[in-house]
Amino acid sequence: MSVMTYNGAAIIAMAGKDCVGIAADRRLGVQLTTIATDFPKIFQMQPKLFVGLAGLGTDVQTLKNLLEFRMNLYKLKEEREMSPKVLSHMLGKILYSKRFGPYFVEPIVAGLDENNKPFLSTMDLIGATSEEKDFVVSGTCTGNMFGMCESLYKPDMEAEELFETLAQALLSSVDRDAVSGWGGIVHIITKEGVLTKELKGRQD
């Protein structure tokens, strides 16, 4: 089994009208055995900035700690919050710095920038970044997730509709993937704040 499918993950982020949503499954597995059903893969870096990390569990946790450290350092030095674009670029550079011994994660950055406009980006394990206007996906069932998003997505959705779309896209995608699923968690970020909901899906 490949290193990227060892623990299993599925993460989707979508942009709506002045809002973004990011959703992930909750499974932690060791190949086909499930160890836990509450493993966090989405991390709130700032009030309106989330990072989703899909890939090898240990590197998800290492990178989360590393990002928090770098963001805190930035905040102390610059005396301002890091914008999503800067985080995305920084993450790309961190990943490329390990080009010949990479972190086995494929991150997603989702947030609202200073003007409360949605920002979405994704990158591969060596930092090749791609900024998108509509949706980004990462994990072990990207084929499924791309299909679901392409069919269900509409531009300029409001927060409630965005939540429904994200939830349905995620649940249907993970149901056909053996190593992801066991529930889901969705965060919708609007200029008022963040709404978090847990999804109950097929527990298999």
Next chain:
Amino acid sequence: MDTVIGVQYKDGVIIAADQANARSILIYQSNLDKIKQLTSHSAMGVSGPNCDLVQFTEYISKNLQLYELRHEGTKLSTKAQANFCRNELAVALRKGPYQVSALLGGFDQQTNKPSLYYLDYMGTLQKVPFGAQGYAQYFTLSTMDREYRDGLDETAALDIVGKAIHELQSRFLIQQNNFIIKVIDQNGVRVHSQGADPADT
């Protein structure tokens, strides 16, 4: 080959491990204690090659003791201890990995809460209500899924561990006759039962 099982209950954590020290077809020793005490109220059950087990657990426990000495007796929470272990494993992964998979259990006197952490050899850390390492996962996790509920007492938790061990002894190809079971609660770490006394050399 090693088996480590852990179950958290209302007032503590139970960790059980088999006592065999084996390589290939030979059993070197059958009274090994694979549950290393880290601090007064925490212990880590480990699985893997004996060299890594010993090196890693001693390194962690000595560093935790050093922290207490340096910081006027401040005790680290179980979460902090687990995260320290995780970091050491993650850093070692790309240098010279410790092939040690662990279940770290502890009782925090400050909050009066027990906790159990699953830690695999690459440094993946997850707090779990019960867990198993090694081939034991395939035999015991479903039994524990069925029997576990919140707010167990010590007897019920020991019963679950007993059922898990019984499952292994019936269905696992490798015969593991000796198990050492330790309980971690507000009184510290104590041996509940052992198949063979580790002190007998």
